[in-house]
Amino acid sequence: MKSNAGQIENLDPRTKIISFLAIIICIIVTPISRLKDFGLYFLLIMAIEIFSKLIFRQVVKRVFMLLPFVFIIAIVIPFVQEGDVCWSMKIGCLRLHVTHEGIWTFLNIVIKASLSLFLLVVASLTTVFSDFLKGLEMFRVPHLLIMLMSFMYRYIYVLLEEARRLMRARSLRYYGSRYVEQFRVVGYMIGVLFIRTYERAERIYNAMAVRGFTGEIMSVKRFRMSPLDFLFIIVIILCLICIVSGFIYRIEYVNKTIDAHLWQEL
Amino acid sequence: MARIIRVLNLNYRYPDGTVGLKDVSFEVEEGETVVIIGANGTGKSTLFMNLMGVLDGEGYIEVTGLRLNRVNVKAIRKNMGMVFQNPDDQLFCPTVMDDVSFGPLNLGWDKNLVLDASQKALAMVGLEGYGLRASYHLSYGEKKRASIATVLSMNPKILLLDEPTSGLDPRSASKFINVLYALKSQGKTLLIVTHDIFLAQEIADRVLVFSEEKRPVAMGNYKEILNNHDLLLENNLIHQHRHRHNETVHEHEHRHGYTHKHE
Numbered sequence: 366m367k368s369n370a371g372q373i374e375n376l377d378p379r380t381k382i383i384s385f386l387a388i389i390i391c392i393i394v395t396p397i398s399r400l401k402d403f404g405l406y407f408l409l410i411m412a413i414e415i416f417s418k419l420i421f422r423q424v425v426k427r428v429f430m431l432l433p434f435v436f437i438i439a440i441v442i443p444f445v446q447e448g449d450v451c452w453s454m455k456i457g458c459l460r461l462h463v464t465h466e467g468i469w470t471f472l473n474i475v476i477k478a479s480l481s482l483f484l485l486v487v488a489s490l491t492t493v494f495s496d497f498l499k500g501l502e503m504f505r506v507p508h509l510l511i512m513l514m515s516f517m518y519r520y521i522y523v524l525l526e527e528a529r530r531l532m533r534a535r536s537l538r539y540y541g542s543r544y545v546e547q548f549r550v551v552g553y554m555i556g557v558l559f560i561r562t563y564e565r566a567e568r569i570y571n572a573m574a575v576r577g578f579t580g581e582i583m584s585v586k587r588f589r590m591s592p593l594d595f596l597f598i599i600v601i602i603l604c605l606i607c608i609v610s611g612f613i614y615r616i617e618y619v620n621k622t623i624d625a626h627l628w629q630e631l
Numbered sequence: 632m633a634r635i636i637r638v639l640n641l642n643y644r645y646p647d648g649t650v651g652l653k654d655v656s657f658e659v660e661e662g663e664t665v666v667i668i669g670a671n672g673t674g675k676s677t678l679f680m681n682l683m684g685v686l687d688g689e690g691y692i693e694v695t696g697l698r699l700n701r702v703n704v705k706a707i708r709k710n711m712g713m714v715f716q717n718p719d720d721q722l723f724c725p726t727v728m729d730d731v732s733f734g735p736l737n738l739g740w741d742k743n744l745v746l747d748a749s750q751k752a753l754a755m756v757g758l759e760g761y762g763l764r765a766s767y768h769l770s771y772g773e774k775k776r777a778s779i780a781t782v783l784s785m786n787p788k789i790l791l792l793d794e795p796t797s798g799l800d801p802r803s804a805s806k807f808i809n810v811l812y813a814l815k816s817q818g819k820t821l822l823i824v825t826h827d828i829f830l831a832q833e834i835a836d837r838v839l840v841f842s843e844e845k846r847p848v849a850m851g852n853y854k855e856i857l858n859n860h861d862l863l864l865e866n867n868l869i870h871q872h873r874h875r876h877n878e879t880v881h882e883h884e885h886r887h888g889y890t891h892k893h894e
Contacts, residue, residue: 495724495726498725515724518725520723522767568720571685573733574685575708575712576708576733576734576737576781576785577708577734578733578737581737583737584732584736585736585746
């Protein structure tokens with residue numbers, strides 16, 4: 366636990382789930398043509414980031430670590446979507462057309478995904494994972510799902526460590542065999558890892574059963590919504606309403622500022 | 632003293648046909664510390680699994696006056712806690728407190744009571760203030776002690792400990808033995824599986840020796856058993872051991888887990 370915890374970190378996990386989910390839903394349903402809105406969402410997320418006292422560079426680093434996955438999925442879209450061709454190229458016998466519609470869809474996915482990722486990174490850095498699970502539990506998310514996530518979080522490092530040990534044992538006895546041979550060994554390793562995991566799962570279940578496990582995960586931790594939590598939710602929802610309804614553009618000053626600065630930056 | 636555990640003609644075969652236990656019978660008195668020693672693969676851990684009702688072998692098991700069967704298994708598990716050998720199997724929750732409170736919560740205790748019991752259990756093993764730590768960030772010795780706390784919080788009468796000191800450095804091991812002493816002085820019945828004769832010497836009231844035929848071959852007072860040289864040698868708990876001291880080479884015995892002296 367960090368000692369100089371920001372305001373966001375002390376919020377109830379439920380508060381964070383509600384407000385962050387609301388922001389993400391708003392981001393997703395906003396049509397891509399309203400580019401200005403996305404700038405405002407970005408400002409909102411930045412505000413949350415500043416309140417949480419996270420180091421901006423760390424957050425951005427994590428977002429950039431995740432973004433490639435979005436790109437891998439989105440990169441083909443400009444080429445496959447049909448519409449007005451704005452640019453085409455030829456690689457060998459392959460002819461590729463880029464369409465206007467494709468580019469917009471691509472932007473749609475990338476912008477929304479990066480904003481949502483940004484928010485999720487902030488959320489994950491300010492919430493202890495077990496608290497997050499308790500929050501989900503209080504929202505009646507099925508126990509099975511929560512248990513799956515909880516066990517994954519608990520054992521992912523144990524499994525990685527086990528895999529690493531196998532790799533090390535292999536590399537110490539590896540004297541440069543042929544490719545085919547290597548694939549065979551990798552196959553064995555996957556098999557061994559699977560069996561070990563399976564047996565571990567059995568042992569864990571026994572340890573649970575012996576302590577009276579009946580299928581329900583319970584906890585002694587109690588959460589209470591403080592006035593700060595309600596304040597946070599209300600502020601976030603008001604901000605969202607302002608953005609979605611376009612109310613914010615009626616305020617002369619904001620409109621000017623956006624036109625003067627934000628637009629240019631974008 | 633009253634009899635608290637009674638096992639009669641217990642047999643167990645693994646699903647693949649390997650014999651796990653062969654005709655095991657013994658009794659344990661209340662408040663007694665019984666150390667079960669045997670070489671690797673002699674069925675010691677299998678016996679524990681059978682006692683807890685995780686594996687069901689053929690035979691008669693009675694714990695605190697109740698016969699182990701499907702109906703009684705819950706009541707028996709309330710009175711008897713088992714700590715597995717690998718702490719990574721025992722500690723499966725995100726934080727230590729979640730793990731320690733897991734048992735009592737499943738027993739349906741009141742939350743305040745659970746919190747109180749969990750804190751007491753953590754204090755008993757010397758892990759006060761570890762509640763919010765993630766269990767995979769603990770050292771191995773701390774994990775071992777946290778594992779015991781997960782069972783102590785249920786306040787069981789009987790504790791089954793599977794290889795409690797394996798993998799611990801000498802200092803952590805002796806700390807651990809202090810915890811066991813504290814439990815013993817509270818009147819808990821302890822059953823400890825180990826191949827560390829040192830541990831048996833330290834804490835046992837009685838010793839049960841398992842042979843490679845997967846059954847107990849001797850049970851008795853710890854002095855009697857641990858001084859029975861032939862018995863220990865035969866059951867692979869001590870071995871002949873060649874040594875070189877400068878120029879002279881000689882053979883002598885080596886007790887497993889025991890720092891030996893040369894005369």
